[in-house]
Amino acid sequence: GAGVSQSPRYKVAKRGQDVALRCDPISGHVSLFWYQQALGQGPEFLTYFQNEAQLDKSGLPSDRFFAERPEGSVSTLKIQRTQQEDSAVYLCASSLMGYEQYFGPGTRLTVT
């Protein structure tokens, strides 16, 4: 079956632009996670959904970051007024129960 997919795979944005990153989880997976990975670092937790409910958004670095999963399946991470420090790989993972996560290929965001 299909794994987790993310689009776009690469995104270049000028500083100040808004971007939207999409994640398609594995069908039937209840949990969905977003992570931010800076170059040479491990991923950092951003936010977590269980179905359509956003249960934890403690990792979102600022109010410019917003995530949604309106129908409990596809999720979108939106970054408003992008800054250079937002440049990173954004990883999405899904899980049936939360304790084993399956990762997508990531979206590499470069803000110029």
Next chain:
Amino acid sequence: KQEVTQIPAALSVPEGENLVLNCSFTDSAIYNLQWFRQDPGKGLTSLLLIQSSQREQTSGRLNASLDKSSGRSTLYIAASQPGDSATYLCAALVVMDSNYQLIWGAGTKLIIKP
């Protein structure tokens, strides 16, 4: 607060050698510990998952151990091959405010020289 550390940050060894990657965590209250592989420009591939009640897991040439009391996990790679070159990350799964959360190390970049 759980912190995960990986040492060394980078490792270069000749092909054929056996090697050990280290992962340490500060709080023994983990649900499980996972080792992942990350290739440049690609996502994360899960290699081995050790439940908190287990001591080790094996898959092919890979063996991962877990010692909760000392806060350590190791990933042993036997008979290394150039195709093993990648960044290896460990992550501890913890429960925070009734939610699962992965706490990650920064990774070890492994280069296997032909």
